[in-house]
Amino acid sequence: MKPKIASLILIGSLICSAAQSQNKADDIIGIWLTGGKEPAKIQIYKSGEKFYGKIIWLKNPTENGKQRVDANNPDKAKRSNPIIGLLMLTGFKFDGDDEWKGGDIYDPESGKTYSSYMYLKDKNTIKVRGYVGISLFGRTKTWIRAN
Incomplete structure (x- = not known):
């Protein structure tokens, strides 16, 4: 009887641990x-097991009276995309x-894509690091939760 109770407790704790990890993700x-x-x-969302982010607002959405476009994209076909x-x-x-790794960040100002990882400093602050090669050669930016 005692081994069954111990097994149930172990299974229950594993299920709770997995659910808690998913909530943290x-x-x-x-x-x-x-x-x-x-x-x-930037709106960060989940698709499958991976996380993505898209630009949903710009302080200056227009340039010379026209909607800002991805003018520096290395793919010429995408340069007219908003x-x-x-x-x-x-x-x-x-x-x-508490880290999200293995992703890429695209910089529309330069048209370059960098390897990247992110981590939560606290529930309303994330640090986003973009780098080339190894993370030692990169730059970290701080983003604040807007919602």
Whole structure:
């Protein structure tokens, strides 16, 4: 009888642990305000087991009276695409340790894509690091939760 109770307790705790880890993974979902001279709002969402982010708002959505477009994209066919709605974060996976890794971040200002990871500093602040090669050669930005 006691081994059955111990087994049930173990199974129950494993289920609770898996559910708690899933909840932590989703902590990054929401709308985030970037900093800098050209702030934007990025909506981070989950698709399957990966996390993505798209630009949903720009402080300055127009340039010379026209909607801002992805003018520096290396793919010439995409240079007329609007910045608002642009997929900026792709392919991030939660590592179970308050970090989302293995993704890429696209910088529409330069038209370059960088390897990236993100981590929660607290429930309303994330640090986003973009880098080339190894994370030592990169830059970290702080984003604040907007919702």
